[in-house]
Amino acid sequence: xPDGWPAHPDPxxxxxxxGTFDWDLDSGQMHMDARAHEIFDLRPDEYDGRPESLAPxxxxxxxxxxxxLVSGALKDGSENYGAYFRVRxxxxxxxxxxxxxYIRRDETGRPRRIVxxxxxxxxxxxxxxxxxxxxxxxxxxSRQTSVVQGTAAALAHARTVQDxxxxxxxxxxxxxxxxxxxxxxxVEAGRIHLVAEGPAGSFVPGTRFTRIDEQYPMSEVVRTLSxxxxxxxxxxxxxxxxxxxxxxxxxxxxxxxLPLIAQARPIGALGLLYRDKTGFTAExxxxxxxxxxxxxxxLQRAMLFEQEKELAQGLQTAMLPRSIPGxxxxxxxxxxxxxxxxxGIGGDWYDVIPLPGGRVGAVIGDVQxxxxxxxxxxxxxxxxxxxxxxxxxxxxTVMARxxxxxxxxxxxxxxxxxxxxxxxxxxxxQFVRAGHLEPLxxxxxxxxxxxxxxxxxxxxxxxxxxxxxxxxxTVELDPGETMVLCTxxxxxxxxxxxxxxxxxxxxxxxxxxDALDKLADRLCEVVDERGGDDDAALLLLRRSSTDAPQAGxxxxxxxxxxxxxxxxxxxxxxxxxxxxxxxxERADEVELIADELVTNALLHTEGxxxxxxxxxxxxxxxVRLEVEDSSSALPRRxxxxxxxxxxxxxxLVDRLTDxxxxxxxxxxxxxxxxxxxxxxx
Numbered sequence: 018x019p020d021g022w023p024a025h026p027d028p029x030x031x032x033x034x035x036g037t038f039d040w041d042l043d044s045g046q047m048h049m050d051a052r053a054h055e056i057f058d059l060r061p062d063e064y065d066g067r068p069e070s071l072a073p074x075x076x077x078x079x080x081x082x083x084x085x086l087v088s089g090a091l092k093d094g095s096e097n098y099g100a101y102f103r104v105r106x107x108x109x110x111x112x113x114x115x116x117x118x119y120i121r122r123d124e125t126g127r128p129r130r131i132v133x134x135x136x137x138x139x140x141x142x143x144x145x146x147x148x149x150x151x152x153x154x155x156x157x158x159s160r161q162t163s164v165v166q167g168t169a170a171a172l173a174h175a176r177t178v179q180d181x182x183x184x185x186x187x188x189x190x191x192x193x194x195x196x197x198x199x200x201x202x203x204v205e206a207g208r209i210h211l212v213a214e215g216p217a218g219s220f221v222p223g224t225r226f227t228r229i230d231e232q233y234p235m236s237e238v239v240r241t242l243s244x245x246x247x248x249x250x251x252x253x254x255x256x257x258x259x260x261x262x263x264x265x266x267x268x269x270x271x272x273x274x275l276p277l278i279a280q281a282r283p284i285g286a287l288g289l290l291y292r293d294k295t296g297f298t299a300e301x302x303x304x305x306x307x308x309x310x311x312x313x314x315x316l317q318r319a320m321l322f323e324q325e326k327e328l329a330q331g332l333q334t335a336m337l338p339r340s341i342p343g344x345x346x347x348x349x350x351x352x353x354x355x356x357x358x359x360x361g362i363g364g365d366w367y368d369v370i371p372l373p374g375g376r377v378g379a380v381i382g383d384v385q386x387x388x389x390x391x392x393x394x395x396x397x398x399x400x401x402x403x404x405x406x407x408x409x410x411x412x413x414t415v416m417a418r419x420x421x422x423x424x425x426x427x428x429x430x431x432x433x434x435x436x437x438x439x440x441x442x443x444x445x446x447q448f449v450r451a452g453h454l455e456p457l458x459x460x461x462x463x464x465x466x467x468x469x470x471x472x473x474x475x476x477x478x479x480x481x482x483x484x485x486x487x488x489x490x491t492v493e494l495d496p497g498e499t500m501v502l503c504t505x506x507x508x509x510x511x512x513x514x515x516x517x518x519x520x521x522x523x524x525x526x527x528x529x530x531d532a533l534d535k536l537a538d539r540l541c542e543v544v545d546e547r548g549g550d551d552d553a554a555l556l557l558l559r560r561s562s563t564d565a566p567q568a569g570x571x572x573x574x575x576x577x578x579x580x581x582x583x584x585x586x587x588x589x590x591x592x593x594x595x596x597x598x599x600x601x602e603r604a605d606e607v608e609l610i611a612d613e614l615v616t617n618a619l620l621h622t623e624g625x626x627x628x629x630x631x632x633x634x635x636x637x638x639x640v641r642l643e644v645e646d647s648s649s650a651l652p653r654r655x656x657x658x659x660x661x662x663x664x665x666x667x668x669l670v671d672r673l674t675d676x677x678x679x680x681x682x683x684x685x686x687x688x689x690x691x692x693x694x695x696x697x698x
Contacts (some may be wrong), residue, residue, distance in 0.1 A: 040068070040118075040131040042091075049135075056114060056135050058106045069546070074104050076111070077183050087118070091128045096120055101138055113138045178203075178319045182213040185287075185312070198267055198290040202227075202235050203316075204283055209235055212285075221263040232259055234274040235286035242283060244306060245274040248296045268292050273302075275309035279317035287312060337399075341369045344377050346441035350537040350557040354506070354544050363552035364391035364432065365504045366399050370406045373571075375442045378406045378415075381453065381502035381556050382434035382476075394430050398423055398476070402436070411575055412438045412449040416476070417485040420451065424480035431477035435502055437558075439494060440572055443597035444560060445590050446500070448490045451476050454505060457523060461497035465527040467519060468492060491586045493593050499533065499559040501526060506553030507544055533557050571631040576615055578625060587628045588612050591642070598632050600640055600694045606673045607692055611642055613666045614688050618646035622685075639675070639691045647685040 036053025040046075046066045054061055057074045064070050072080065079102045090098040097119045103111040118133035185199060198216065202209040209227050214220050229236050234257055238245050247253045248271050254261040269290045277285040287309055297305070341349050351367050364384025372378055380402060384395040401422050405415040416436055423432060433453040439446045448456065450472030459465045473479055473487040494500060508518030525543060529536040537557055544553050572594050576583040591611040595604035611628060618626035624647035633639045652667060670677050670690060677690035 035134045035136045113142045196289040197292040200288040203285040238274045238276040238286050239283045246297050247272040277313035279313045348533050348559040350533040352537045352541045352555040354553045363387045364395040365552045365554035366395045367554045367556040376440050379437045383504045384432040385430045412447045413487045416449045416487045420476040420480045423477040431475045433475045443594040444494045445593045446492050446494050449487045457501040459499040465523045491589050494560045502556040504554045506551040573629045576626045603692050614644040622646045622648040638694050641691045643689045645687045
């Protein structure tokens with residue numbers, strides 16, 4: 018046996034002028050060998066391993082067709098696929114290429130990799146073209162009909178007027194139509210606006226805007242609503258002496274100008290100019306009329322889509338906050354991205370609400386649906402939620418009232434929502450979650466974690482099922498830490514688990530830039546690249562180490578009877594606030610006395626307790642603790658026996674506080690006490 022037998026497949030592929038690729042579907046990276054680079058007319062430094070980098074070499078219509086083919090093969094369980102497509106070379110010419118891919122799947126059937134080849138297919142397709150030229154008249158007629166079918170198929174992906182122009186105006190579109198040059202104009206306010214001409218260099222000066230009553234072929238077909246066929250250069254020069262002198266360099270021998278009619282109204286005109294062609298058969302004229310009808314329908318659909326999208330985006334913009342107020346002690350960044358499919362409208366929203374006492378409310382939400390009704394409901398819900406928060410209600414009450422409001426609206430929509438009330442002086446954050454994604458927190462060192470928070474039903478549903486109790490989760494946000502709130506459009510990827518999307522978002526936040534606006538832009542860039550059929554909202558809030566309100570800070574929390582979680586949250590709030598306000602060693606004493614007073618209020622009264630903590634300034638800094646209840650009975654000091662478990666509360670208050678007292682209130686009483694704390698440097 019000779020050395021190196023049998024030969025490695027790479028040299029064999031190279032001898033057959035084939036390049037290879039290996040596409041990792043999980044990471045999105047696609048490796049191509051040197052021969053593949055040559056086929057795509059790319060230098061190695063022009064390709065970064067992403068399939069999107071091939072876009073300059075693959076025309077849009079070809080790209081749509083390949084995407085549909087590969088997506089279909091991935092979904093229907095196929096093992097391989099093959100296709101011919103055109104590659105745009107560096108000099109602008111198009112070259113036929115063929116690709117064959119083999120899909121590798123894991124044990125569950127999920128596609129993980131595609132390995133395959135690409136090769137230059139010019140010769141075989143040129144041979145095929147020669148065989149077709151020898152076909153009979155029936156084949157030629159069928160080929161004429163396929164012009165309409167091929168153009169209609171390419172136009173099926175066009176969503177905007179520019180998409181229609183791109184399909185028709187590039188060299189592939191001209192080749193499909195069999196024309197040398199193309200012009201297209203749209204009717205605007207009694208004039209024809211030239212919106213497309215090709216190839217490059219074929220523009221005729223003075224024809225960008227022309228009146229419908231002028232002596233130009235496009236003006237004529239718009240006036241008469243009938244096609245105009247020019248079958249010789251002499252006829253062109255005779256009928257249109259203003260235009261013909263500008264076309265002599267193109268060596269045009271014939272032309273067809275077609276009105277673009279939609280709903281019995283002319284919306285534009287299309288001109289196809291030919292070289293080395295004279296006359297139009299009856300079959301060709303029928304094909305061109307059918308072609309103009311297909312193009313007119315696509316143009317009208319694109320115009321309506323753009324109008325609806327503009328209306329939807331205007332409505333969405335009007336419903337979202339016009340600006341985010343500056344918040345002392347915090348940096349904020351907000352972003353909204355409309356859906357890439359559909360009308361580009363949805364029910365996602367964000368809001369930042371300044372609150373008294375150095376607090377701020379941050380809201381992110383998503384109303385069910387992707388239409389103008391969802392946007393209208395979103396606008397109403399955003400306003401009432403903002404009003405409830407500004408009235409001073411607790412986060413749980415804000416969410417419960419918003420749910421009741423949505424339930425009472427004449428709508429069947431529900432909404433998910435996450436409301437965070439942040440005290441920028443202490444860093445205490447109270448979260449209430451209504452079926453929404455959990456928030457993320459990024460530390461100053463770049464690490465990022467997901468907050469696992471208990472939640473309730475979405476807004477509207479909780480009121481319908483009578484479950485308006487929303488648990489409140491309390492965490493601390495240290496200076497420099499960033500809170501990230503988003504809707505599911507930021508994390509959802511078709512075919513992927515939501516938790517996987519959250520992990521991907523967490524990694525992006527950790528690796529993103531430190532500047533808040535740049536981080537928000539980076540996250541939205543990923544959403545834009547991914548596309549999708551859902552809109553997305555993003556809110557970032559970073560607690561600053563400076564400018565946060567310190568002196569005069571005030572926190573308040575309600576603790577309901579038989580609510581051990583509420584008691585724990587109040588204790589957590591008191592401890593965090595006392596430390597943040599510089600109580601130092603006395604923070605533990607403040608927490609202990611607060612726990613004692615709240616427990617007594619819950620044990621000896623039938624109502625809730627209201628805990629208020631604030632900083633007083635003057636001759637000395639003091640932390641003042643107040644616990645209100647609904648009982649008018651004043652506390653009394655008594656000695657506890659050796660085995661007594663009660664009677665020690667006021668002794669602790671008297672021993673640990675600097676001063677304390679009891680005040681009668683209209684609906685009960687308030688036990689207050691003060692602790693002298695060190696002055697801040």
